[in-house]
Amino acid sequence: MGERKIIQVEDKVPFKLLVPLSIQHMFAMFGASVLVPFIFGINPAIVLFMNGVGTLIFMAVTKGKAPAYLGSSFAFLAPAGIVISKMGYEYALGGFVVVGFCGCILSFIIYKCGTKWVDVVLPPAAMGPVVALIGLELSGSAASNAGLLDASPDMKNVIVFLVTLGVTVFGNILFRGFLSVIPILIAVIAGYITALCCGILDFSQVISAPWFAIPNFQMAKFNLGAILMILPVLLVITSEHIGHQVVTGKIIGRDLLKDPGLHRSLFGDNFSTMISGLIGSVPTTTYGENIGVMAVTKVYSVRVIAGAAVLSIVCSFIGKLSMLIQTIPGPVIGGISFLLYGMIGTSGIRILVDSKVDYSRSRNLTLTSVVFVTGLSGIAVNFGDVQLTGMVLACVVAMILSLIFYVLDKLKLTNDREEE
Template sequence: MEKKVIQVEEKVPAKMLIPLSIQHMFAMFGASVLVPFVLGINPAIVLFMNGIGTLLFILITKGKSPAYLGSSFAFLAPAGIVIAKYGFEYAQGGFVVVGICGCILAFIIYKFGTDWIDIVLPPAAMGPVVALIGLELAGNAAENAGLVNVDKVDMRNVIVFLVTLGVAVFGQLLFRGFLSVIPILVAIICGYVTAAICGILNFSEVVKAPWFALPHFQLAKFNLGAIITILPVLLVVTSEHIGHQVVTGKIVGRDLIKDPGLHKTLFSDYFSTALSGLIGSVPTTTYGENIGVMAVTKVYSVQVIGGAAICSIIVSLCGKMSTLISTIPGPVIGGISILLYGMIGTSGLRILVDSQVDYGINRNLILTSVIFVIGLSGISVNIGSVSLTGMILACVVGMLLSLTFYVLDKLHLTNDQ
């Protein structure tokens, strides 16, 4: 029997809302707190602003787009350079400027519309770009699980990984009733218990953590060199945002590019980034992990996303709680990520199927082939301190190819119109 779909605007009873919200928070937690750890700041402020940013996103889009804003990985490389040279406060200034420029871009899209998306990213290009959002993260899931890039694989990690993934996968088929909509949360709990049994948990930091602690706020500082270093990330985040909105729209069965509109979702994302940077946090972005949760559970309610945001804020204010959640081991995160990232990849293939892309037409075959190979090849193109690779590079190449084909069509030079 097919799961009941809970649509975007539907209200969820409290007894369902709380566990569903916690499930979404757990899905984003591992990746989102990794960014502040890499940049050397306290994750509490990041969790706080992720929650605030998500609530702002829901408010600005009038609850029409179910999206959770987590920490953006796109800024890591340029932000690292700026932090080493000037300090984190100046990286914050770069985040603020990127956010402001993104808001201006959203206004331009509002004035000129989104028809250009069908030209620069037709279905034969959009499908593989969306698929790559999930596929290129597959290595990260395996690395989190401790199954690759290690001298020797720890069998305890393998056991925890398999239990987590197994519960998540077979829960889709075997769980009934309410359990069928929280398989991710059940899998995380089972994986965590297994990790405790295997003896790979350490609660010493939890004991030392305070029960209540305000996040550390600090104002941004501005430097032209720092801003120029970080500003090119605007292209990366915009490409990622469009891809996420398309795949979310396919999952929930709505055209989110049209309603609430790309200009609103993009403005919300960048406004959150500017606000986060201004007061001491890292940039935010829509999160693939949470898109994957929606694909798995068929629960698209914005109320649940808002509940997850509130949970994130509460956790950020409770030192012991945030520290406890941060003890979730890599094999658990990896086991869940394998399924969630795969769901995103499948959503990209679904775009190709639903759009009935004809691969008897040369341009479609070329676009999909080139994008997939570029995205999975590991090729990297550096523009200053910004590195374009994976899905982002594939998206840029796909856009350039599609634009070229469009110009050739206008000149009546192509043979497959």
């Protein structure tokens, strides 16, 4: 009786709902997405532009069946940072283009081979903890954004964080009607007003910013050494993409690996990264923050996400508006992220529950245990300049272990094999 109405993927949304829901999605991705260009030392306007364009490309490729917002990828930070320091940002762009192109080729291979291999290398006992780790390993960044991990946390930041988190949590439980679908947006506004009252906002850059500004487009340059340094990231982003598609599918109640298909979503993701590199932006990826928004609000409409993409493109050309959004303080982003990341973690547990994983079987207990410990232990494995850690390393370990179990099963060597 008190269930919140679900707005499905293909549902049309009235304009009076579309605008605030789209703004909510844009705010959710903004904090993390603009951090990448700041680290690379480029203007975030080009990233806002490509995030919007990339999202629209992704929707076109997936035929509007896979709700996902594409934001800046963190997977490229380490190798791209080395390339930038040695050769310059243009050569990192060349690496982004090649990774995106190779990802598109991989999507065609998956199209020919199908996705049954996913069930073999990532059974529910492995997929559940891998998906949970997507949210759990981000929990530290939520606390860091809020300033809670500082040696002496500023009480102003703590107050802003608590107000934002409080509105997010209790709004999700108490809001009704129209307000029940925009708790994240209301929390951002409440946190922003609190930050203003606490005096931690600085509008000097907003005042000095021009009203109209064209994003800083630049061309990619290619160097074999730079490409080889960045190319191994393809493994990382592919693992991340599969995890995101699975968790999104669980949230909306559909198998996105089958329809529109992993090959389509992977192609859309990597094609966007390739275009990003060609015009001077950073690689894109489906965003956990926006998956969390869908889990909280039960609004899955691709029209809403398309609206957020259009708003992001518009913001990239309006200097003052872009700069105003950048003034959203870390404690506000951290406050909403606490719940959003937790929702992703919970979706991983839901996979285990929905799949009725039998933990009386040794393999299931072993898989889940090893994956969780690998992902949360802080272990890192380096291949040249590419580092596998957290969820990505856990995913690789899960795939290898599951494949070994599958082979042992076929050889009839396991002691918990299901009788045929």
